[in-house]
Amino acid sequence: MRSDRREYSGCMDRSGKGRIYLVGFMGSGKSSAGKCLARDLGVRFVDLDERIELASGLSVAEIFEREGEGEFRRREAAALRETESLPAAVIATGGGTLTRRENRDFIQRTGTAVWLTAPLDVMLDRCRGGARRPLLSSREKMALLLEERLAGYSSAPLRIETEGLGPQEVAQLIALRLQATA
Numbered sequence: 001m002r003s004d005r006r007e008y009s010g011c012m013d014r015s016g017k018g019r020i021y022l023v024g025f026m027g028s029g030k031s032s033a034g035k036c037l038a039r040d041l042g043v044r045f046v047d048l049d050e051r052i053e054l055a056s057g058l059s060v061a062e063i064f065e066r067e068g069e070g071e072f073r074r075r076e077a078a079a080l081r082e083t084e085s086l087p088a089a090v091i092a093t094g095g096g097t098l099t100r101r102e103n104r105d106f107i108q109r110t111g112t113a114v115w116l117t118a119p120l121d122v123m124l125d126r127c128r129g130g131a132r133r134p135l136l137s138s139r140e141k142m143a144l145l146l147e148e149r150l151a152g153y154s155s156a157p158l159r160i161e162t163e164g165l166g167p168q169e170v171a172q173l174i175a176l177r178l179q180a181t182a
């Protein structure tokens with residue numbers, strides 16, 4: 001592991017800011033791969049949904065239920081901005097984070113976004129039993145939501161296909177791609 005860290009250090013992300021944002025649809029593997037990547041790089045891992053829950057004292061599902069999606073998005077944008085004080089980090093965003101222009105601008109300004117993706121059915125399969133995903137519904141609706149969000153995700157300079165890969169393999173692929181483009 002140590003030698004891996006040496007290999008990655010200094011060329012972690014091409015913005016040179018040492019901050020990597022994992023973006024993509026629900027079930028794309030942002031949190032699981034993010035944890036592995038942060039460990040391999042020896043930097044902090046931040047899960048945006050977790051930070052929203054900590055800051056509000058409510059679960060994601062409760063925020064949606066009691067306050068609505070608009071308030072969740074406001075809390076999400078605030079949690080994202082608060083990560084700016086952190087030094088190098090791997091940050092797993094939520095599937096809807098890039099729907100806000102201000103979030104896309106913030107991410108572009110403060111680090112490098114990596115879009116994780118897989119065929120819709122694979123992503124939905126990975127989402128089974130997700131308590132943090134109140135938007136999850138029929139395949140038809142999810143296909144539409146994904147379609148709406150593609151423009152936002154594709155604003156990321158790197159795209160990684162995760163079908164058939166485990167979190168550690170995805171993390172290694174991200175590190176290699178970041179190195180190649182640094």
Ligand code: S3P
Pocket residue numbers: 024025026027030031049060093094095096097132133134135
């Ligand atoms: C959401 C995705 C979730 C979570 C919330 C909203 C979305 O995160 O932020 O339920 O709008 O797609 P994951 O992408 O980690 O599931």
